[in-house]
Amino acid sequence: MLVIAFVFCGMSITAGYHRLWSHKTYEAHKALRYLFAIGGAFALQNSALHWSSDHRVHHKHVDNNDKDPYSAKRGFWYSHIGWMLREYQAQRYDDYRKCRDLQKDPVVMWQHKHYVLLALLTNFGIPIALGLLYGDLIGFVLVVGALRLVLSHHTTFFINSLAHIWGSQPYTSKNTARDNGILAFFTFGEGYHNFHHIFEHDYRNGIRWWQFDPTKWLIRGSASIGLASNLKRVSAYRIEKARLQQTMANAKDRIFKLPNAEQIQTALEQELQQLLAKLTEYDEVRSQLIDSAKSSVKEKYELALLRVKLEQLDISLKEQKKRWNAMVSNPRLAIA
Ligand SMILES: [Zn+2]
Numbered sequence: 001m002l003v004i005a006f007v008f009c010g011m012s013i014t015a016g017y018h019r020l021w022s023h024k025t026y027e028a029h030k031a032l033r034y035l036f037a038i039g040g041a042f043a044l045q046n047s048a049l050h051w052s053s054d055h056r057v058h059h060k061h062v063d064n065n066d067k068d069p070y071s072a073k074r075g076f077w078y079s080h081i082g083w084m085l086r087e088y089q090a091q092r093y094d095d096y097r098k099c100r101d102l103q104k105d106p107v108v109m110w111q112h113k114h115y116v117l118l119a120l121l122t123n124f125g126i127p128i129a130l131g132l133l134y135g136d137l138i139g140f141v142l143v144v145g146a147l148r149l150v151l152s153h154h155t156t157f158f159i160n161s162l163a164h165i166w167g168s169q170p171y172t173s174k175n176t177a178r179d180n181g182i183l184a185f186f187t188f189g190e191g192y193h194n195f196h197h198i199f200e201h202d203y204r205n206g207i208r209w210w211q212f213d214p215t216k217w218l219i220r221g222s223a224s225i226g227l228a229s230n231l232k233r234v235s236a237y238r239i240e241k242a243r244l245q246q247t248m249a250n251a252k253d254r255i256f257k258l259p260n261a262e263q264i265q266t267a268l269e270q271e272l273q274q275l276l277a278k279l280t281e282y283d284e285v286r287s288q289l290i291d292s293a294k295s296s297v298k299e300k301y302e303l304a305l306l307r308v309k310l311e312q313l314d315i316s317l318k319e320q321k322k323r324w325n326a327m328v329s330n331p332r333l334a335i336a
């Protein structure tokens with residue numbers, strides 16, 4: 001029961017509050033929205049409207065100590081829980097201008113209006129009902145009531161604290177957000193936070209099939225039975241481009257210590273431009289192929305031709321990437 005209640009709370013926050021309402025990465029059926037609204041109240045993390053409002057400010061002003069409500073630059077404690085313990089941003093507590101769209105969602109407004117009642121009913125009602133059913137009132141109140149809430153709170157709070165401190169930055173180092181597979185395991189996939197901060201409108205956080213992101217699976221599963229639609233994803237091209245540009249940014253940190261730093265940097269930049277050009281070409285041919293496959297007018301040989309072209313591009317792209325990876329791990333190679 002603890003696990004079920006923990007998953008219900010956690011996923012209502014990740015799939016509901018976060019990916020549905022804060023970022024609108026997909027659309028959900030009313031039944032699913034009611035479920036998330038109830039689970040969110042059970043998770044005791046304020047109303048979806050309030051949560052999303054804070055969260056949109058966090059994304060817009062990430063790491064800005066004056067504006068980001070849980071800025072990681074103010075340290076672990078502050079970003080984890082300290083920000084809630086005092087009214088640091090009391091002046092904008094009821095300012096929901098960033099969430100005008102959500103104010104049109106009757107489920108969001110229903111939950112916002114009855115939030116306190118829903119929170120009390122779920123947090124006391126569910127453990128008490130289960131306790132009476134199984135004849136162990138105190139046990140259920142302590143485990144499904146208190147322990148579940150502590151676990152649920154801290155795993156969510158880790159996204160604001162640890163996911164901005166611990167992990168890698170494969171897509172951008174312009175903010176503190178990190179990718180961390182271990183955190184993703186405890187947070188229903190939200191640990192891939194570096195990707196999330198650069199591509200917040202993607203319904204996935206872990207984009208590779210093997211990356212642990214149950215929230216993404218829940219959304220995709222809901223879509224397959226008609227409860228979710230319009231799932232948004234960033235193109236593989238944009239993701240790869242960001243990743244390559246970040247490898248360049250990382251390499252720059254190492255180059256400046258080397259002799260011939262300037263020469264190496266120019267050579268690397270040229271190589272990156274060539275690689276990006278190839279990537280663009282690959283992406284264009286791929287879209288052409290998809291479009292052509294859709295239209296029945298195209299001749300079969302034209303399709304075959306495009307397929308061959310794409311295969312060739314794929315081979316040369318892989319080779320160029322291999323060369324690039326070798327160069328960024330050992331920048332001296334760039335002018336060898
Ligand atoms: Zn963040």
Ligand SMILES: [Zn+2]
Pocket residue numbers: 018022023055059196200
């Ligand atoms: Zn977010």
